[in-house]
Structures are given as structure tokens and as C-alpha cells.
Amino acid sequence: MRYARIPDQTIRRLPLYLRALFLMAEQGQTEVSSKDLSEHVGVHAWQVRKDFSFFGEFGRPGVGYQVSWLTDQIKTILRLDSEKKAVLVGVGNLGAAVLSFSGFNKYNLTIIAAFDADVNKIGQTVGGVEIRDVACLDSVGELNATLAVITVPGQVAQAVVDPLVNVGIRGILNFTSCRLIVPDQIRVTNIDIGMDLASLPYYI
Amino acid sequence: MRYARIPDQTIRRLPLYLRALFLMAEQGQTEVSSKDLSEHVGVHAWQVRKDFSFFGEFGRPGVGYQVSWLTDQIKTILRLDSEKKAVLVGVGNLGAAVLSFSGFNKYNLTIIAAFDADVNKIGQTVGGVEIRDVACLDSVGELNATLAVITVPGQVAQAVVDPLVNVGIRGILNFTSCRLIVPDQIRVTNIDIGMDLASLPYYI
Numbered sequence: 001m002r003y004a005r006i007p008d009q010t011i012r013r014l015p016l017y018l019r020a021l022f023l024m025a026e027q028g029q030t031e032v033s034s035k036d037l038s039e040h041v042g043v044h045a046w047q048v049r050k051d052f053s054f055f056g057e058f059g060r061p062g063v064g065y066q067v068s069w070l071t072d073q074i075k076t077i078l079r080l081d082s083e084k085k086a087v088l089v090g091v092g093n094l095g096a097a098v099l100s101f102s103g104f105n106k107y108n109l110t111i112i113a114a115f116d117a118d119v120n121k122i123g124q125t126v127g128g129v130e131i132r133d134v135a136c137l138d139s140v141g142e143l144n145a146t147l148a149v150i151t152v153p154g155q156v157a158q159a160v161v162d163p164l165v166n167v168g169i170r171g172i173l174n175f176t177s178c179r180l181i182v183p184d185q186i187r188v189t190n191i192d193i194g195m196d197l198a199s200l201p202y203y204i
Numbered sequence: 205m206r207y208a209r210i211p212d213q214t215i216r217r218l219p220l221y222l223r224a225l226f227l228m229a230e231q232g233q234t235e236v237s238s239k240d241l242s243e244h245v246g247v248h249a250w251q252v253r254k255d256f257s258f259f260g261e262f263g264r265p266g267v268g269y270q271v272s273w274l275t276d277q278i279k280t281i282l283r284l285d286s287e288k289k290a291v292l293v294g295v296g297n298l299g300a301a302v303l304s305f306s307g308f309n310k311y312n313l314t315i316i317a318a319f320d321a322d323v324n325k326i327g328q329t330v331g332g333v334e335i336r337d338v339a340c341l342d343s344v345g346e347l348n349a350t351l352a353v354i355t356v357p358g359q360v361a362q363a364v365v366d367p368l369v370n371v372g373i374r375g376i377l378n379f380t381s382c383r384l385i386v387p388d389q390i391r392v393t394n395i396d397i398g399m400d401l402a403s404l405p406y407y408i
Contacts, residue, residue, distance in 0.1 A: 101398065198313060201288050
């Protein structure tokens, strides 16, 4: 099935729907209304129906959408229907927390290697992942990883990103406050905890 | 000045503009075009101009916006023009990383207290913040904190949120995968690293 017409705004909401659907599945829920999903995601119910109409799912009146079917559709669109491999660079507190995070599996994501510059950490295992020498970032090319999580100090972020891009990393989750410079075809998502917390006072 | 007419979608983008403006200020930039801002935030330049027109700023043709003036305007709208106090509950790897994060100050946010259940951690200091006994969450009421960062294991998240809401916490940054149940007037932002990483494969 082709989904070429799906607008970017809808694509951006799909991960939010997916997270909500995972929560519902965990609670044993098999069907969901657009209204229920809209409350999870923070949009209007009509927006939910419109978003899903782009991939040919219109829901059944009075019943709604089937949780498992909808989950599979969204995973396919987001290219999460096959395993995607990630590496992590920087095993400080934040990096260790990410490595220990158990929520990647359901998205078909696996962190397969971690890197750090600290000789005391190299060879250790955190969250089941062995820590390697950051001087060997070139080896990522042999791992078939396409994603990287950057949890190093800001001042060395660009220096670890450049070799990663050279060996095939195409998507980056950047936890540093640095703006990374990457080729156009590389996708970077910046995480800023300060900004997330700063979004709250307006509403309270 | 009143900003009552600003749409929610614009409000959601303001923290993104603010982060971009902070980066520009750090690099010594004093003026910025809507096009430059649009590239930082990932919207069209016309959207930037429309967003800022809601608070009466139209920019100067060929020059753009003044970085410091725009920063102040956005901080005022987001109610970041006075200090907001936060507490953090759960000083594991992730909690320790948040406490050590230096990026809250520029948003006028301060984490003033941290709480944990581990007797070995209570009394220790992480990121300049003393760790207190989670059994004493009631004491948050005396601290004039309105925000809380939740970095506990998911299964105890609701149990720490309930007392926080009772003593005046009104905005919550939730790092657990649990959906928190709170009164309508309490604002919760859910952080899901898995979802953030899962958003990337579509684009790469």
C-alpha cells in the first residue's frame, strides 16, 4: 500500500497515536474511538478521523478503530515494521538512563552499541549494551545501524556526529543543546528538557 | 500588554523559537530573519511572521527581528519572565542527569529540591540540589514550587504525583511511560524517548 499523500503534520502526530495505542493495548483495550485517541494526543476528534482517512481507515460508527490493526498500519507508515538499529554515544547519567530504558522494543528499535571516552567505562555493560571506545566510531559502519542517540557533553557533539554520518547514520536524536551541522539528508531531532519544562508555566 | 488571541498552535511553537533565539544570542547574533527562524523551528517563514504578528511584532523588511526584544516578548507570553520553581522526584540515572542539566536557568526555571526513596541517596547533593526523603513530599507545599519533574520508575509514578498535586504542583514533566491521572487544571507533558527515536525512521 502507498501512503504518498500523507501530510507532514499528520506524520508528526502518528508517533503520538502509536504511543497512545500501546498504552491502550497494555490495558487490554481492543477498540478505540477517535474521541478517546484525540484526548491522548491533544487534538480534536475530527483531526484524528482526518489523519486516519489518509491511509484509508475510517473507523466504524459507534465502535471506532481496532487497536491492533491501527497499530500495525502506523508502524508500517513510520517504517517501524522491521527492526531499526541505533548506537548511543556518551554513557554519562543520561546515556546510562537511555541504555536502561525498556521502551524501545515495542517500536522495533534496538540500541546495539554504546561508545564513551572514559577508559573505566569501556568494556562495561549498561542496560545489556557493551560500552566501546569512542575512538572506534568508524566500526559503526559494520553494525548496520542507521540511528544514533547523542548524549555526550555539548562541546564534543559535532566531533562525534561527523564520523557517524560518514559511516551511514541517517537519523540522530540529539540530547545536547548544540545545533548539529549535518548534510541535508540526515534527520536530527533535538531534545531539550529545559524547553519542555519551560512550556508548562503558560498553562498553569 | 494582553495576548489573549494567540492560538494554541502558535503557543506550542513559542518554546521552539525561544530555544533558537537562545542559540543565536550565544553566537552573538542580534537580529534574525523569519526565514532563519523558520529553518530552526521547521515551519514556513510565513508561519513565523504570522505567529509573531499575534503579539504585534512584524519585523523590519531586510532586517528581521531583534533577537533580545523577541526573546523578552516570548518569555513574557510563556510566563517565564519571573522565576518558576520545580521539584524532581526520583534520582536514578535520569533524575541525576536532569539535576545536572545546566539549561534551565535561561528559561528562569530552578529545580529547588529533589526526592528519592533510597536512604543512601537522601542527604546527598546532585547538581547542587540536596536529595530529600520521598516520604516528605508534603514539604513541597512550603517551597512555593509549581512544577515537578517525575523520573521515578513507572509503577510508583502515580503514587508520587498525587501528593504533589495536593500541595500545589500544577505542571508536571513526566518521564515515565505511565499515563498520569490528575485533575483537569493540572498540565502534564509526557516525555517518551522511545517515541522520539521512533519518529526518525520515516524520514531516513
